[in-house]
Amino acid sequence: MVSRTRRSSDDSIDPLSRALAPPARESAAQRAAREAKEAEGRRVSDLIDEQIKLEKHANSRKKTPVKVLMLGQAESGKTTTVKIFQxxxxxxxxxxxxxxxxxVIHLNLVRSVNRILDALENAQEIASRMNLLRxxxxxxxRVQVDLERHLGLAVGDEVCAAADMGVFRRPAEVCLRSQSGWAAALGLAKQKTRIPSGRSLADGALEVILNFLEDLYxxxxxxxxxxxxxxxRxxxxxxxxxxxxxxIExxxxxxxEWIFYDVGGSRTHRGAWHPYFMDVKAIIFLAPISVFDEKLEGDARTNRLEDSIKFWTTVCKSKLLVRVQLILFLNKCDILERKLARGVSLERYIPTFGDRKNDMPTASKYLRRQFLEIARKHSPEPRRVYSFMTTAINTRAMTSILGAVREGILNDNLRSMELVS
Incomplete structure (x- = not known):
């Protein structure tokens, strides 16, 4: 029969508790000295912890950029928003x-005039009266061709001759290819391509603009x-x-450092945004709500607002985005307001709008609620979506909104690094 040795009462005490227990038969003076020493130790420990936190914060500011993914269909205002942030x-x-x-601004201006001229050529009933103007x-x-050449665009060809710059032309706009950013085109604009007279193509183009667009002083x-x-703009x-x-200056x-990934919004390029989900702190989704009566470019069967809603639904459903801060800009409110003021019926294009009042406050409230309901219904987990009614070209209002968005992203970023509670 195996005998059991009775454990002493001290054996049942946790070793850590025993180590922290005050000495036996401690005098009042000894106790006061010990407690003062322990308090000093805690103070020093707290200072060390605070210093570690501050160093961690400082290192994060230096080494960890804040990455934001801009999503939305073509012409939704993504690039404009990035400009205002800068x-x-x-x-x-x-x-x-x-x-x-x-x-670029001169080219935008000239192309707009040439598009008007193209439209006048096709309007036979007024063509004869506009011949002199044309x-x-x-x-x-010729000005348009010169300006496009000044920006490095190929004349008469869609693809830029300097393909590595990633700039090419379409009938009504300058386009930037992947990874180039607007800096590529602007860098080309800084380089003066000389003509025999010693003046640049851009200078020559400006002379023609001065002669023919006298009202645009x-x-x-x-x-x-x-x-x-x-x-x-x-x-x-x-x-x-x-x-x-x-x-940030x-x-x-x-x-x-802040890094914005501006994803091309056309449907053929939407597969490109998936690789960026894994490393971004926030997604800013721009939904132009003024396009309820418009069709997609190149697809006359698809309503632009419907396409934007489907795009938003896809983003909300993604399990990869559950931990990414989601920010919604319902953009182009100025254009929506003008359309509604002219009497364009929202119900005609969105039957579920019903007989509600066809004005800006009612329409914007309705559309905002629909987008947020999609997020609530389709998100894999409950989440908060920050939503704003925006007009991207209103720089003052957008600066204020982006300030709030920036603070929200930063606070969420700091919480994820356990720097704030």
């Missing part, structure tokens, strides 16, 4: 780049410098995925 938080870089937009403005055809001026508003269409890097986040 204008607001990387001002010096914005100022250095702004003059480079001059040629003759006077016909040199703008501000833009068609030899000393014209683009304003912030001009650049925000300038059009460079994104094709593929563009990467834009901005270093002031404030508590000075020195932190």
């Amino acid at each position: 204008m607001s938080y990387a001002r010096q870089a914005w100022e250095e780049e702004r003059m480079s937009w001059r040629t 003759i006077r403005l016909s040199p703008l055809r 501000r833009i068609a001026h030899r000393d014209y410098e683009p304003t912030d508003e001009d650049v925000v 300038a059009r460079l269409r994104t094709v593929g995925v563009q990467e834009y890097r901005f270093v 002031s404030g508590r986040e000075a020195g932190r």
Whole structure:
């Protein structure tokens, strides 16, 4: 029979508790000294913990960029939003780049006039009355070619001769290929391609603009410098995925880099955004709600708002995005308001709108609720979606909204690194 040795009462005490227990027969003076020493130890430990946290925060600011994925169909306002972010938080870089937009703005202007001329040629009932105007403005055809050549675009061909720059032309716009960003086109604009007279193609084009568009005194001026508003409204269409890097220049986040991935919104390019899901802190989805009465370019059977809703639903359903902060911009509210004021019926294109009042407050509230309901219904897990009614070209309002969005992304980022509670 195996005998059992009785355990002493001390054996049942946890070793850690025993180590922390005060000495036996401790005097009052000894106890006071011990407690003072322990308090000092805790104070030093807390200081060390705080220093570690601060160093971790500082390292994160230096090494960890904040990555944001911009999603939305073509012409939803993604690139415009990125411009305003740069204008607001990387001002010096914005100022250095702004003059480079001059040629792009002139090209946007000339192309718009030429599109009007094209439309007039097809309008037989007014063509005879517009012949003189068309003759006077016909040199703008050559201006467009010169400006496109100045930006490095191939004349008479869709693909840029300098293919590595990733810029090519379409009948009504300048397009940027994947990974080039607008900097590629603007870099080309800075390089003066000389003609025999010693003046650049862009200078020659400006002379024609001055002669034929006399009413546009501000833009068609030899000393014209683009304003912030001009650049925000300038059009460079994104094709593929563009990467834009901005270093915050002031404030508590000075020195932190933000990276925006601007994904081309056409349906043929949407497969490109999947690889970016794994490494972004937030997604800003832009849904242009003014397009309820428009069709997709190249697909006359698909309503643009319907396409945007389907795109949004796909994003909300993705299990890869459950931990990514989701921000919704219901964009182009200014255009929606103008359409409704003209009497364009929302119910005609969205029957579920019913007999509600066909005005901006009612329509915007309805559309916002529909998008948020999609997120609630289709998200794999319950999540909060931050939504804003926006007009991307309204720089003042967008700066305020982006400020709130930036703070939200930063706070969420810090929480994920356990830097704030």
